[in-house]
Amino acid sequence: MLDLSLPAGLRDLLPDHSADLAELSGSLHQVFSSFGYRRVLLPTLERLEVVERGLSPAAVAGVLKFVEPGSGEVVAIRPDITPQIARLYASRPDALPAPARLCYDGPVLRAHEARAGRPREVYQAGIELLGEGGPSADAEGLSVLARALASAGLGDAVIEVGHARFAQEVVAAAGLPPAARAEAAVALARKDEGALAALARRARGSAAARAALPALAGLYGDRALERAREVAEVAPGAAAALGEVEAAIKLARRRGLPEVAVDLGEVRGLGYYTGITFAGYAPGAGSEVASGGRYDGLLARFGRPGPAIGFAVDLEFATQALERAGARRAPRRRDAGRRRRR
Structure with missing residues (x-):
């Protein structure tokens, strides 16, 4: 008998839930666009050497890779979109002069579950500000994240700021x-x-x-x-790191950032953060709904040195928080569909 179950850590998203994720992504991209971020679409496969250059050894261990039958090249399914953005930025300086403000959405896939119960495939939407550093860029990252979460209905999310x-x-x-x-x-x-x-x-x-x-x-x-x-x-x-955090928060508050939490004992993975880091936590979500930070060393690995900062929103956990707070809008879509069919 055919086994119709999925591989461990993967799941189907049914129509209502899929619609919620798509609507959430649309809300986020409206905010990204209002800050001047332009959308890019990226492939799910990359050469393994590109992926390895963008991640820490520990993160590389979780990459799903295989040999392409036609070319014999070793390729990987992307476990993270930021290294792809870095590769694109380095390869197209003609089309992407600094500073470049880019946004994206799409799935990433890891070979293993980060922890029990957490899916291996994660749907993200995020931004990257490439070629601009300093407190102003740090404050922009915080401001865009706060505005995006509020616009999506997660205004009660807590943004936690740290430093790598x-x-x-x-x-x-x-x-x-x-x-x-x-x-x-x-x-x-x-x-x-x-x-x-x-x-x-x-x-x-x-x-x-x-x-x-x-x-x-x-x-x-x-x-x-x-x-x-x-x-x-x-x-x-x-002391220098603390000064960067305080400068970013002060400037972002002038731009309307609500109160944030601070955690300077936090350490974050992926192997490329070099400065301020931040994460978003919303009631009802099983994990953080957003994370990101400054990664000034990553672009140099791809041949175009420069500062950079960005974040990604986990669409699944953000939707989970909205649904548990009773804020989902899918019922209105279903009602509208029934009315159209009458």
């Missing part, structure tokens, strides 16, 4: 051996102050830097920026 280098600089100042830095990343992800304290006892840095290491687990919530200033005193690089 802050915790790294403190860990380096503490003098952790290279083998222990991976343990520190796991402890930071879990907010495990006890594990960080144990690692600090194995560190070789100054007493002040070693004492600051466990404090990274608590750099979120009320007065997080104030506590971060104290921690940053042990590492000049951390």
Whole structure:
């Protein structure tokens, strides 16, 4: 008998749910367009060498790849769209002068589930601002994300701001051996102050830097920026990172950004973030509804160096939040369809 089930981690989206995702993507793109972002359509397959150049070794391990029968080339199904944007930007400077504001939507596919219950195929819509850096570009990324989530009906989502280098600089100042830095990343992800304290006892840095290491687990919530200033005193690089976060938030607030949360102990994956990072969390969603940040080193890997920042909205989790909040609009479409058939 034919097995009609799907491979693990994949699922069908039925008409109503598919319509919700399409409507949400349309709402997001209206906001992207209002900020001057232009839409691009990208293939789902890339040469493996392009994908590998754009991701960390850990992320590359989750890439689904195969040999094309005709050419013998090793190709990959994209696990992330940002490296594709970087490849496009590097290959077409004639059509995409800096700064380039691009937006997109489409699925990405990973070889394995990131965690139990999370789909391997993720539908995204996002933006990339290429060739422009500094506080103004960081503030623009935050402002576009906040406006997009609000326009989509997720105005109660919390935007959390961090920095890719802050915790790294403190860990380096503490003098952790290279083998222990991976343990520190796991402890930071879990907010495990006890594990960080144990690692600090194995560190070789100054007493002040070693004492600051466990404090990274608590750099979120009320007065997080104030506590971060104290921690940053042990590492000049951390102080510089904190300054970038504060400058971006200050400028974005002038442009109407609502209150944001701060988490400077957060570490994010994919291997290309270099500066400010942000994520969106909405009630009712099983995971973050958006994530992104600054990745100033990625474009150079593709031969066209320059600063860049962007984010992606997870359409599935954003729709989940809308549906659980009772904000879905599909019933009106179904009612309209029934009226047309009468």
